[in-house]
Amino acid sequence: MIASDAVHTSEAVLTASGVSIEYEVEPPVKAVRNVSLTLHRGEILGLAGESGCGKTTLAYGLNRLLKAPALMTSGEITFHDRGGDDIDIVGLRSEQLRAFRWDKISMVFQGAMNSLNPVISVKAQIFDVFDTHRPGMSRRDKTARAEELLGLVGVDPARLSSFPHELSGGMRQRVMIAMALALDPQVMIMDEPTTALDVVVQRGIIREIMRLRERLGFAVIFITHDLPMLIEISDRIAVMLQGEIVEQGTAEEIYRTPQHEYTKKLLSSFPSLRGERGGFVRSGAEVAR
Amino acid sequence: MSVRTLEARNLVKDFRLRSGLKTTILHAVKDVSFTLEPGKTVALVGESGSGKSTIARMLMKLETPTSGEILIDGARSGDGGRALERYRSDVQMVFQDPFASLNPFHTIIHHLERPLRIHHRGLSAAQVREKALDLLERVRLSPAESFAERRPHELSGGQRQRVAIARALAPGARFIVADEPVSMLDVSIRLGVLNLLAELQREEQLGVLYITHDLATARHFSDEILVMYRGDIVERGAADDVILNPQHDYTKTLLAAAPEPENFGRLRDEVRAELAG
Amino acid sequence: MSETTATATAPHTAPTALPPDTVALVTQRRARGGFRAMLPRPSAKLVIGLMLVSAIVLFGILGPLMTQNPRDSQNAALEPPSAEHLLGTSKLGYDVLAQLAHGTQGSLLVGIVAGGIAVVLSLFFGILAGYLGGWRDEVLSLVTNIMLVIPGLPLAMVIATYFSSRSWLLVAIVLGITCWAGSAVVLRTQARSLRSRDYVYAAKVAGEKSFRVILVEIMPNLLPLLAAQFLFAIIFAILGEAGLSYLGLGATDSITWGTILNDAQSGQALGTGAWWWFVPPGVLIALLGCGLSLINFSIDEIINPKLRVAPEAARRVRRAAKSKGVLA
Numbered sequence: 045m046i047a048s049d050a051v052h053t054s055e056a057v058l059t060a061s062g063v064s065i066e067y068e069v070e071p072p073v074k075a076v077r078n079v080s081l082t083l084h085r086g087e088i089l090g091l092a093g094e095s096g097c098g099k100t101t102l103a104y105g106l107n108r109l110l111k112a113p114a115l116m117t118s119g120e121i122t123f124h125d126r127g128g129d130d131i132d133i134v135g136l137r138s139e140q141l142r143a144f145r146w147d148k149i150s151m152v153f154q155g156a157m158n159s160l161n162p163v164i165s166v167k168a169q170i171f172d173v174f175d176t177h178r179p180g181m182s183r184r185d186k187t188a189r190a191e192e193l194l195g196l197v198g199v200d201p202a203r204l205s206s207f208p209h210e211l212s213g214g215m216r217q218r219v220m221i222a223m224a225l226a227l228d229p230q231v232m233i234m235d236e237p238t239t240a241l242d243v244v245v246q247r248g249i250i251r252e253i254m255r256l257r258e259r260l261g262f263a264v265i266f267i268t269h270d271l272p273m274l275i276e277i278s279d280r281i282a283v284m285l286q287g288e289i290v291e292q293g294t295a296e297e298i299y300r301t302p303q304h305e306y307t308k309k310l311l312s313s314f315p316s317l318r319g320e321r322g323g324f325v326r327s328g329a330e331v332a333r
Numbered sequence: 334m335s336v337r338t339l340e341a342r343n344l345v346k347d348f349r350l351r352s353g354l355k356t357t358i359l360h361a362v363k364d365v366s367f368t369l370e371p372g373k374t375v376a377l378v379g380e381s382g383s384g385k386s387t388i389a390r391m392l393m394k395l396e397t398p399t400s401g402e403i404l405i406d407g408a409r410s411g412d413g414g415r416a417l418e419r420y421r422s423d424v425q426m427v428f429q430d431p432f433a434s435l436n437p438f439h440t441i442i443h444h445l446e447r448p449l450r451i452h453h454r455g456l457s458a459a460q461v462r463e464k465a466l467d468l469l470e471r472v473r474l475s476p477a478e479s480f481a482e483r484r485p486h487e488l489s490g491g492q493r494q495r496v497a498i499a500r501a502l503a504p505g506a507r508f509i510v511a512d513e514p515v516s517m518l519d520v521s522i523r524l525g526v527l528n529l530l531a532e533l534q535r536e537e538q539l540g541v542l543y544i545t546h547d548l549a550t551a552r553h554f555s556d557e558i559l560v561m562y563r564g565d566i567v568e569r570g571a572a573d574d575v576i577l578n579p580q581h582d583y584t585k586t587l588l589a590a591a592p593e594p595e596n597f598g599r600l601r602d603e604v605r606a607e608l609a610g
Numbered sequence: 611m612s613e614t615t616a617t618a619t620a621p622h623t624a625p626t627a628l629p630p631d632t633v634a635l636v637t638q639r640r641a642r643g644g645f646r647a648m649l650p651r652p653s654a655k656l657v658i659g660l661m662l663v664s665a666i667v668l669f670g671i672l673g674p675l676m677t678q679n680p681r682d683s684q685n686a687a688l689e690p691p692s693a694e695h696l697l698g699t700s701k702l703g704y705d706v707l708a709q710l711a712h713g714t715q716g717s718l719l720v721g722i723v724a725g726g727i728a729v730v731l732s733l734f735f736g737i738l739a740g741y742l743g744g745w746r747d748e749v750l751s752l753v754t755n756i757m758l759v760i761p762g763l764p765l766a767m768v769i770a771t772y773f774s775s776r777s778w779l780l781v782a783i784v785l786g787i788t789c790w791a792g793s794a795v796v797l798r799t800q801a802r803s804l805r806s807r808d809y810v811y812a813a814k815v816a817g818e819k820s821f822r823v824i825l826v827e828i829m830p831n832l833l834p835l836l837a838a839q840f841l842f843a844i845i846f847a848i849l850g851e852a853g854l855s856y857l858g859l860g861a862t863d864s865i866t867w868g869t870i871l872n873d874a875q876s877g878q879a880l881g882t883g884a885w886w887w888f889v890p891p892g893v894l895i896a897l898l899g900c901g902l903s904l905i906n907f908s909i910d911e912i913i914n915p916k917l918r919v920a921p922e923a924a925r926r927v928r929r930a931a932k933s934k935g936v937l938a
Contacts, residue, residue: 113927250600276597
């Protein structure tokens with residue numbers, strides 16, 4: 045299997061062009077500046093950057109989830125539906141927006157482990173998704189689908205009636221992913237989904253995500269600061285710095301031949317586990333810039 | 334030759350957890366021993382729940398061990414009074430969260446002056462201030478004067494962590510316990526802070542306990558690695574040995590789970606093969 | 611790989627936390643630090659509140675100097691407001707305005723003293739209990755919980771009946787020792803959460819004694835809360851005092867708003883339509899309560915900055931959206 049042969053058809057599922065988002069504070073902060081990117085069907089696009097670079101803001105913007113004082117000041121975002129329609133996300137208004145969200149694009153939030161309502165069972169929260177978007181579903185159908193979803197993400201369906209605090213961190217994360225998959229979306233945006241988890245649990249979840257991607261065919265925008273992990277799992281990577289995308293390319297290109305100074309700096313911040321890169325920390329010589 | 338080490342001997346820590354009427358005992362640390370020597374770094378590697386933070390708190394006398402001893406320079410360390418004071422002037426800690434370890438109410442220089450005053454009683458106010466400014470310079474927060482009167486929220490994460498390191502050095506400590514000192518910092522400044530710590534260690538011949546879940550920095554930053562799992566040390570040895578030639582299964586699992594950019598594309602292929610076959 | 615149920619974790623072990631939220635970082639004001647950061651931002655609420663309270667306090671200080679003797683019964687009785695007696699006279703011929711001025715002074719004194727006692731007690735039982743933990747916490751909490759369960763005003767009444775003659779100071783003390791429990795619970799919870807903050811541990815590790823840790827590290831961060839509790843206690847004390855006086859259990863020699871209301875009631879002010887007698891004290895009680903509450907709301911914004919940020923943020927976005935021609 046060669047990585048370079050198109051995992052995705054070269055068909056785009058989400059196109060963003062010229063997106064700019066500002067925080068209207070005193071003085072205004074340009075969080076995202078003129079960002080354009082294309083997400084292809086079934087592809088994993090990694091969005092790498094450190095805190096404050098605008099990646100989370102961009103993710104929220106793509107989903108129309110921006111909260112005051114954030115405001116999208118320019119840009120077009122188009123969703124290319126499976127059926128062939130093109131939907132202009134920026135132009136969607138309340139009812140259409142509600143129907144669109146979660147159905148076509150869903151999101152797993154940063155700090156997802158704390159995003160579950162602690163006083164409601166997992167079952168009730170998954171049912172919530174169905175009640176909002178598929179009002180006709182019968183109780184039996186909802187239960188069946190919920191159990192199917194939990195099984196998909198590797199959680200014992202018997203845990204359906206558990207409360208969030210009864211689940212471990214990794215399990216909660218899987219439940220969040222299950223909820224994001226509930227309506228069979230074509231795009232999933234994941235914002236630091238594994239940052240707060242142990243590395244062994246993290247690997248399990250990432251493997252799960254890749255399995256699901258193969259089976260269900262959705263595209264993923266994976267946002268994190270962990271560049272080595274992105275290189276391992278992404279098809280393409282975009283590096284963000286201060287609101288701009290400074291470099292884009294395949295995972296191999298970013299790893300082997302980084303072009304931008306910042307990409308190189310980011311790569312060198314991760315000493316290699318088995319190799320010699322980053323080996324100067326102990327002896328105190330200057331870290332390669 | 335006098336012994337100048339910090340030794341943890343057979344440390345055990347149990348927590349009693351009450352849920353309703355039931356009491357269960359959680360064995361957070363089960364018989365752990367290790368030694369910190371001047372000029373050397375020991376890394377304590379493990380996941381959350383492994384007990385490494387509990388060990389840090391025991392070393393800092395924030396928790397009392399259920400059994401076991403902490404020996405400083407070969408002798409039992411005290412738990413109260415003057416013995417504790419002396420211990421605290423020898424052993425200090427750098428906390429994980431740069432946003433929480435500095436009191437938002439006080440200035441930067443206050444954070445340094447307090448430990449200086451406590452552990453160097455004879456100094457005048459001017460001398461204390463001078464020492465504090467000197468510490469700021471040593472952690473490369475320069476010009477020190479401009480940082481002195483600022484408050485924590487005006488500094489970046491990396492800068493705050495440097496202040497935390499300066500504070501740990503203020504009492505004249507010989508041993509530093511660094512509890513995940515860079516895990517909450519931005520990626521590109523982590524190595525800078527670790528390098529600073531390494532440099533200060535060389536200058537002062539500090540004994541450092543580096544607690545982390547990141548194997549890569551543990552390998553490059555320390556001389557010895559201890560791998561912890563559920564309260565036990567499952568493997569120990571020279572840093573390179575443990576990483577390149579792991580013996581215990583858990584260590585191997587940890588190493589396999591760590592992201593390795595060399596493996597780009599491999600996970601995808603594995604998953605495909607798995608689903609196909 | 612299957613994960614087992616969440617094993618109960620020992621205290622203080624948590625997975626690596628995330629860096630703060632982007633929005634929080636961006637909207638964080640470059641606040642002035644230390645004490646100045648504690649001061650509420652000027653807003654309509656705060657200004658009106660401060661004005662009301664200052665006006666009443668000024669009246670309480672200067673009023674008695676400028677009016678006639680409140681116990682001078684040489685005046686004509688039950689006169690409606692006139693040029694000579696701006697608020698009329700009472701049944702015994704007392705000048706109501708003079709009564710009111712002295713009454714303001716009396717009520718404010720009772721309020722402040724009672725508030726002060728309540729705060730000191732809640733500080734002791736709250737912060738100390740929260741910080742120390744263990745059996746000391748249990749004992750202090752036991753006392754707090756008992757005091758919490760016993761209703762405040764009835765307890766004050768019971769204590770007051772033991773004394774045949776009550777000075778305003780006694781009334782203030784009685785009110786103070788009956789209303790601190792609720793505030794103590796709040797402070798205890800806050801202190802408990804603060805005591806496991808890293809900077810408190812850092813102070814202990816640096817060698818600070820417990821006493822200094824509480825004073826220097828924990829208290830300053832609780833000052834806004836303490837201020838709010840203090841103002842609440844004043845409101846409660848003034849209302850409580852009015853209640854006690856109305857029942858005839860208030861201060862026997864002093865003049866307070868409560869005693870005026872009590873006199874008005876026993877003098878059949880309502881029946882005879884002498885509104886100038888009972889309306890002013892009632893209005894002043896309401897205004898002071900209102901002013902203190904408004905100040906408390908402003909303090910709330912310091913304690914919980916989200917209350918301040920959210921509506922302002924929404925306003926800004928609307929304005930910016932209009933100017934940039936985009937839809938918010």
